[in-house]
Amino acid sequence: MLSQKHLLGIENMQKSDIELILNTAESFKEILERDVKKVPTLRGKSIVTLFYEPSTRTRTSFELAGKYLSADTINFTSSASSVRKGESLKDTAKTLEMMGVDAVVIRHSSSGAASYLTRHISASVINAGDGTHEHPTQALLDMLTVKERKGTLSGLKVAIVGDILHSRVARSNIFGFTKMGSEVYVAGPSTLMPPNLETMGAKVANTIEDAVRNADVVIALRIQLERQQNGLFPTIREYAKFFGLNKDKLALAKPDALLLHPGPVNRGVELTSEIMDGPQSVINQQVKSGVAVRMAVLYHLIGGSR
Amino acid sequence: MEKKLLKGARAIDPSQNMDAFIDILIVDGYIREIKPNLEISDAKVIDLTGLTVTPGLIDMHVHFRDPGYEYKEDIESGSMSAAAGGFTAVACMPNTNPPIDNSALVEYVKTKASKVGKVKVLPIGCVSKGQRGEEITEMGDMAKAGAVAFSDDGRPIANSSLMRKAMVYAAMFDKVIIDHCEDPSLFEGGQINEGRVSTLLGLAGIPRASEEIMVARDILLAREMQTPVHIAHISTKGAVELVRWAKQEGVRVTCEVAPHHLTLTEEAVMGYNTYAKVNPPLRTQEDIDALLEGLSDGTIDAIATDHAPHHVDEKDVEFDKAAFGMVGLETALGVILTKVVGKKGISLNTVIQKMTHGPAKVLGLDMGTLKAGNLADITVIDLEREWTVDKDKFFSKGRNTPFHGLKLKGKAVMTIVDGKIVYSEI
Numbered sequence: 001m002l003s004q005k006h007l008l009g010i011e012n013m014q015k016s017d018i019e020l021i022l023n024t025a026e027s028f029k030e031i032l033e034r035d036v037k038k039v040p041t042l043r044g045k046s047i048v049t050l051f052y053e054p055s056t057r058t059r060t061s062f063e064l065a066g067k068y069l070s071a072d073t074i075n076f077t078s079s080a081s082s083v084r085k086g087e088s089l090k091d092t093a094k095t096l097e098m099m100g101v102d103a104v105v106i107r108h109s110s111s112g113a114a115s116y117l118t119r120h121i122s123a124s125v126i127n128a129g130d131g132t133h134e135h136p137t138q139a140l141l142d143m144l145t146v147k148e149r150k151g152t153l154s155g156l157k158v159a160i161v162g163d164i165l166h167s168r169v170a171r172s173n174i175f176g177f178t179k180m181g182s183e184v185y186v187a188g189p190s191t192l193m194p195p196n197l198e199t200m201g202a203k204v205a206n207t208i209e210d211a212v213r214n215a216d217v218v219i220a221l222r223i224q225l226e227r228q229q230n231g232l233f234p235t236i237r238e239y240a241k242f243f244g245l246n247k248d249k250l251a252l253a254k255p256d257a258l259l260l261h262p263g264p265v266n267r268g269v270e271l272t273s274e275i276m277d278g279p280q281s282v283i284n285q286q287v288k289s290g291v292a293v294r295m296a297v298l299y300h301l302i303g304g305s306r
Numbered sequence: 307m308e309k310k311l312l313k314g315a316r317a318i319d320p321s322q323n324m325d326a327f328i329d330i331l332i333v334d335g336y337i338r339e340i341k342p343n344l345e346i347s348d349a350k351v352i353d354l355t356g357l358t359v360t361p362g363l364i365d366m367h368v369h370f371r372d373p374g375y376e377y378k379e380d381i382e383s384g385s386m387s388a389a390a391g392g393f394t395a396v397a398c399m400p401n402t403n404p405p406i407d408n409s410a411l412v413e414y415v416k417t418k419a420s421k422v423g424k425v426k427v428l429p430i431g432c433v434s435k436g437q438r439g440e441e442i443t444e445m446g447d448m449a450k451a452g453a454v455a456f457s458d459d460g461r462p463i464a465n466s467s468l469m470r471k472a473m474v475y476a477a478m479f480d481k482v483i484i485d486h487c488e489d490p491s492l493f494e495g496g497q498i499n500e501g502r503v504s505t506l507l508g509l510a511g512i513p514r515a516s517e518e519i520m521v522a523r524d525i526l527l528a529r530e531m532q533t534p535v536h537i538a539h540i541s542t543k544g545a546v547e548l549v550r551w552a553k554q555e556g557v558r559v560t561c562e563v564a565p566h567h568l569t570l571t572e573e574a575v576m577g578y579n580t581y582a583k584v585n586p587p588l589r590t591q592e593d594i595d596a597l598l599e600g601l602s603d604g605t606i607d608a609i610a611t612d613h614a615p616h617h618v619d620e621k622d623v624e625f626d627k628a629a630f631g632m633v634g635l636e637t638a639l640g641v642i643l644t645k646v647v648g649k650k651g652i653s654l655n656t657v658i659q660k661m662t663h664g665p666a667k668v669l670g671l672d673m674g675t676l677k678a679g680n681l682a683d684i685t686v687i688d689l690e691r692e693w694t695v696d697k698d699k700f701f702s703k704g705r706n707t708p709f710h711g712l713k714l715k716g717k718a719v720m721t722i723v724d725g726k727i728v729y730s731e732i
């Protein structure tokens with residue numbers, strides 16, 4: 001049994017809850033291999049995906065996770081709903097509350113939006129990315145992907161490289177991997193490094209090379225190309241040259257190091273195509289882990305006797 | 307002739323270094339006599355035994371939102387809030403709609419305040435027309451109509467040339483510019499102090515340098531032009547150090563600090579608490595220590611609340627959509643008496659000075675004193691009164707306080723303006 005009602009972030013999660021979700025997800029992976037991908041576990045439960053930011057992958061992943069468990073899933077996207085008419089998040093929450101939904105999966109551009117939603121709704125709230133705060137299911141699926149291949153998360157050296165400042169994936173992964181006993185190094189352009197990262201448990205490396213050296217796991221982050229227009233780095237070209245990963249930089253990691261990326265990848269910027277499509281890349285496996293992890297999260301939050 | 311005799315109280319008046327058991331005779335709104343053991347046969351005696359009287363508290367930085375945003379606050383609710391907090395005079399910032407940028411609007415504030423008839427509402431006029439930061443306003447005309455200072459508060463004056471002109475122009479009329487120090491290019495969508503909490507919560511940080519650069523600029527302009535300048539709501543250690551240095555150099559710079567900056571750190575934002583969202587943002591313990599030091603050694607001239615009421619719908623939203631600001635009039639005195647007095651050698655008399663004669667001197671007002679001959683603006687304080695902040699009992703329309711539920715010791719129990727009791731719990 002999970003000790004929490006909502007999944008808002010990894011920061012406040014207990015290690016035992018992370019382990020429970022990862023173990024459940026591993027067993028759910030078997031369902032994904034079947035011809036008939038359907039178990040009755042969440043029959044009669046309803047899940048709304050409330051997306052205020054465009055995202056095809058995460059939303060599809062959550063919807064499929066719900067459907068494989070026989071829940072009724074429906075999406076409430078900003079382009080087709082009252083969100084566009086200027087309805088506040090608070091009022092949308094109250095509307096969903098009256099409709100009697102069991103879980104709300106929210107993606108929103110404001111940090112803290114998921115936690116805000118819990119104040120106005122009694123359903124379980126699952127954070128699918130809130131601003132530059134957290135993206136807990138991404139961290140869980142990253143941990144699952146690594147654990148399946150390395151057997152453990154304890155004692156690993158994990159490098160997270162790129163735009164740490166704006167990355168909710170980085171924050172969730174720093175919390176997640178450190179809780180599970182990994183050593184997390186972060187690196188990126190100095191203009192994209194937030195202050196006081198060490199208080200979150202991460203070690204700040206001066207260069208990408210220092211972070212990657214001897215790593216067991218390398219997680220590259222997506223760079224939003226519009227950050228360049230904000231003057232945070234001079235050109236895409238220079239970003240790729242100094243902060244992108246290629247075969248030579250990846251070679252500094254352990255020979256069996258895994259390469260992860262939350263996707264979608266800007267090919268030739270964060271990663272060269274050569275390593276993205278190379279043997280160390282587990283980017284496609286992350287997608288599969290994503291469905292399994294989200295099934296596990298939904299199961300533990302709204303399945304059973306809770 | 308109306309006579310009131312305030313008897314039995316301890317009178318603290320830093321303007322005349324007074325701290326003793328002294329009675330006060332008020333005749334027709336003026337302080338006539340201030341002496342121990344006064345016996346006046348035909349005066350109405352108000353027994354204040356066990357209580358403390360001070361000059362009426364002055365808050366030189368409030369937002370009454372009137373005209374234009376009366377759903378947040380208006381001159382009536384703001385005046386009541388001030389009176390209940392022990393304030394007899396408040397200076398109102400001009401970022402209303404329309405902004406107070408001409409003498410007719412200055413008159414409007416004064417007329418409405420006198421109709422309400424509670425506390426003295428002193429209008430502050432805009433520095434620039436429409437607060438657009440382009441051309442200076444008719445400061446002479448506004449000063450004549452009763453504006454006590456000029457400020458574009460809420461909108462920083464980014465243009466240094468405009469600031470320089472405004473400072474020297476206002477000085478002709480013996481008025482000071484109050485600057486909200488913020489470099490907009492560094493502020494850039496910032497939500498909270500840049501540091502541990504902004505990193506943790508994924509909220510855009512506001513660097514200290516955004517404030518300090520402008521404090522330094524204003525000091526250098528004041529030095530060069532030999533004109534006064536007043537720094538509003540100082541919040542960082544660096545800003546305190548800059549002002550301390552400038553005062554040593556003889557620059558005519560003054561500054562104020564808000565109760566929340568003296569008592570709360572950025573940690574108050576944890577959990578995305580929009581009631582702790584304020585600009586300048588809550589900083590760190592290191593900054594608080596420097597602000598207390600500044601208050602103690604005289605670097606800081608005044609305590610001012612930056613009372614900024616907002617409607618609940620402007621706070622009960624996602625954090626980055628929430629308005630900046632918190633109310634302060636009804637909590638200021640209690641917070642200061644409970645959480646500031648005693649720290650870094652700060653005495654009761656020091657904080658009373660910073661809330662009375664201190665701001666009066668900054669604004670060049672003949673207020674903040676119990677000297678005989680002055681209008682009787684007096685605050686009666688019960689230093690022993692223990693109470694709990696309850697936002698739902700505020701006179702202000704604003705409920706946006708981070709202090710809700712806080713237990714405090716010390717409260718204003720009577721507020722007297724021009725000899726008239728405008729608020730009383732006695």
